[in-house]
Amino acid sequence: MNPPPVTKTAPADHAVPPAVRAAASWSWRLLLIGAALAVLLWLIAQLKVVVVPVAVALLLTVLLAPLVGWLHRRLRLRRGAAAGIAVVALVAVVGTLLGLAGRSVVRGIGDLWDQASEGIDTILDWLATGPLQLSTADLEGWVDRLQESASGASSSVLSGVLTGATTVGHLLAGAVIALFCTFFFLLDGRTIWAWVVGLLPRGSREHVHQAARRGVVTLGAYTRTQILVAAVDAVGIGVGAAILGVPLALPLAILVFLGSFVPIVGAVVTGSIAVLVALVAQGPGAAIVMLAIVLGVQQLEGHVLQPFLMGHAVSLHPVAVLLSVAAGSFVAGILGALFAVPIVAVLNTVVLYLHGHDKFPQLGTSDHVTVRGRGHPVLDRAIAQVAELESERAATKADESDLGAGQATGEDEGATVQGAGDRTSGARDRDEQR
Incomplete structure (x- = not known):
């Protein structure tokens, strides 16, 4: 008599659609990543x-x-x-x-x-x-109310002065x-970096080192390009203010130069200050001309310098640059706006390299033969030592295999000689018997 068939109960996971399971898996992982980023930002703050x-x-x-x-x-x-x-x-x-x-x-x-x-x-x-x-x-009456508000806010002004002193x-x-x-x-930057990389697991050191090299190249390209863009903005607005006879033309140019390190937004804010100074000093006509100069410089930056120079240097679309500045300023104020673009540019380069898309293939790798002197000397020596140890191990294994093959060959030859001797002695015995 055959036993009754066993019915298998479907796992509980089968009742949940695969799309929902995938969404749940992504959700808790994204929540963990968001929590880690929040803790990191809090520590940085x-x-x-x-x-x-x-x-x-x-x-x-x-x-x-x-x-x-x-x-x-x-x-x-x-x-x-x-x-x-x-x-x-x-x-x-x-x-x-x-x-x-x-x-x-x-x-x-x-x-x-x-x-x-x-x-x-x-x-x-x-x-x-x-x-x-x-x-x-x-x-x-308005003036009196303003004076009363100013006198009533003396404590706030005093606290603001103390805060300003602390900030200074x-x-x-x-x-x-x-x-x-x-x-x-x-x-000692190379030695410091070698120490940092040495803290990582051995298998990931080379990848981190190569990604960091490319990130440094991107950071250098961003810094040099941003200095050029800021200089163009400062010269354009400063020369325009000097031609119009606007007072404080040189301080305004320096202010524009410093403000332009916040891409897109910085030059607009500092340029508006130049327009305001022209309005106060020389009236609406000079302010309108100054506004036209600022807008012209902004058009040059937005349509020529940022897309071609900055886009080529950091491989970021202007929309990505603008969103990075907005997000950075929302999270960390002026400091976030200042460092948002270089951070995003470096992360873009590093992530692309780790996923197999090398933006700088001419840098090569830290191999002790091909890139000696262009990579990191300390890491190159370490990699060379590892390669030498691996070569010695391979040579030892080859010697052992050759020795084993030689022994086997010797044994086979001995067996062949012994077999031949046996056959010879057997033939001699048969001759004697005849």
Whole structure:
């Protein structure tokens, strides 16, 4: 008698459609990734006094590395001396620009304030005699209310001053940390990077090293291109302001240069400040001309510099650049807007390389034969030692296999000789018997 057939119960997973299971799998993984990113951003926000100067030091290192290499190779200077000269030259250039801007501000702020006061008086007269026909009593009442609001906000102003003093202290500390890190990155950057890579598992070190090399190339291209774009914006707006006779033309140009490091948005904000200064100093006509100059420079940046230069340097579409700046400013304010594009550009290059799409195939790999001297010396030596050990192991295995084959051949030859001897002795015995 045959046993009754066993009925199999369908697993519970079969009751859930595959699309829902896939969506659930993606959902909890994305939630974990989002939580990890949130924790990382929180840690960065807590340590921004240290993280931001280190990020600035990385940008300065990429910018000054060619100068240090040229001083080290051509002038035969020690690397420490070359790094020191580069950092001192950077401080001298920045100090000179700030000194010129500060002198121009001190000289022109008095005239600008007088012109602003005259402009305010003109606006008040227009409000009293123009279409609104506001009485003097109404205007005086508004002025009194403004004064009361200002006096009532004295505590807020005092707290703002204290906060500003704290911010200035943080800026000075950050500047010292950035210069200190820049010097040592230029001096021992390769050794520091080798130590960082050495903390990773052995199998992933080479991939991380190669991805980081390409990220550094992208970061350098972004930095140089952004300096060129900022210089074009500053020269265009500064020369236009100087031709119109707008006061503080040089400080405005320097402000535009610094603001242009926030792509697309920075030059617009700083250019609007130039338009406002022209309006206060010379009236609506000069302000309209200044606005046309700013818009012309923005068109040059948006349609020529950003798509061709920046797009070629970092391989990012202008829409991606704009969204990166918006997201960075929303998350971290002005610092997020400043660092959003380089972070996205480096991540784009690194992720593409790790997925098999190499944007810089000319860099090759860190193989100790093909890229010796172009890669990382410490990592190259380590990779060379590993390759030598593998070669020795392969040679040892080959010797062992040859020895085993030789023994087997010797045994076969011995067996053949012995067999031949046996056959010879057997034939001799048969002859004797005959």
